[in-house]
Amino acid sequence: MMHYRCDDVPVWQAWCRYQKELSALHKAAQDFAESLDADPVYGASVYGQILVGVVPRHFDDRADKALWSEPGYAGVRVPRRYVPKGQLKDCAQLRERFPGGCPAVNIDRARLAPLWEALGVDMPAVAKAGSVFFGYDGQFYFTTLMRAPNATVIGEYEFTQALQLSQSTSPSR
Numbered sequence: 001m002m003h004y005r006c007d008d009v010p011v012w013q014a015w016c017r018y019q020k021e022l023s024a025l026h027k028a029a030q031d032f033a034e035s036l037d038a039d040p041v042y043g044a045s046v047y048g049q050i051l052v053g054v055v056p057r058h059f060d061d062r063a064d065k066a067l068w069s070e071p072g073y074a075g076v077r078v079p080r081r082y083v084p085k086g087q088l089k090d091c092a093q094l095r096e097r098f099p100g101g102c103p104a105v106n107i108d109r110a111r112l113a114p115l116w117e118a119l120g121v122d123m124p125a126v127a128k129a130g131s132v133f134f135g136y137d138g139q140f141y142f143t144t145l146m147r148a149p150n151a152t153v154i155g156e157y158e159f160t161q162a163l164q165l166s167q168s169t170s171p172s173r
Contacts (some may be wrong), residue, residue: 003159004151006119007139012148014115015135022049022108028105036097037062041074046116046126046133050109053102067091072079113138120150136166 006012029040029051038054046127053076059065066084068077082131083091097104125146133142141162142151 001143001145002148003141003143003154003156004148005139005141005154005158005162006148006151008118008150011115011118011140012135012138015140018048018110018112018115019135021107024107025049025051025110028107031105032097032103032105039077040103046123046131048112051103051105053078059096062088064094067094071159119148119149120147121146127172132163134163134166136162136169141166 024040029042032051033040033054033118035060036054036056038056040054041052043050048150052073055071055075056062056065056068056077059068059077062068066087067082067090070079079091079094079098085117102108113123116126119140119142121144126144129145131142131144133140135141137164138153139162142148142153143159
C-alpha cells in the first residue's frame with residue numbers, strides 16, 4: 001500500500017466540498033430521524049457516504065411498532081407493506097416518508113467522485129483496493145495500491161503522524 005499527500009488547491013477544494021456535503025447529509029438525516037424518534041444509519045465507502053435508513057429508538061416500547069418492518073442491515077427498519085386493520089392510515093402516512101423504501105430527505109449522500117477525479121485516481125480501482133483517506137491542515141492524505149499522478153508519495157510514518165494529528169483536532173471522515 002502506497003501512502004500519499006496532496007496539497008493541490010483543486011484537491012483540497014474538492015475535499016472541503018465533500019465535507020460540506022457530508023455535514024448537510026448528516027443534518028438532513030438527523031432532522032428526518034428525529035421526526036420519527038429514530039437514529040440515522042449511514043453507509044460509507046470510497047464512493048462517499050449515504051443515508052441507509054433509520055433505527056427507531058426504544059422499539060419495544062413504541063406505540064407504532066406494528067408499522068415497522070423487521071430489522072435489516074445495522075438494525076434499519078422501514079414501514080411495513082401490510083399492517084393490522086385500523087392502522088392503515090398511519091402506515092400510509094409513514095410510507096409516504098419512505099418512497100421506494102428509502103428515507104425522503106433532500107440530501108441522501110455525499111459524493112467523493114470529484115475528489116478522486118481531482119487526484120487523477122481511478123475510483124473503481126480504489127474501490128477494489130480500498131483506501132484510508134483524510135484531510136488535515138490544507139492537505140489531503142490517502143493510501144492506495146495504484147499510482148496517483150497528482151500526489152506525492154510519503155512514508156508510512158509521516159502518514160500515521162498526520163492521521164493522529166487530524167484525529168486529535170476533529171474527525172474528518
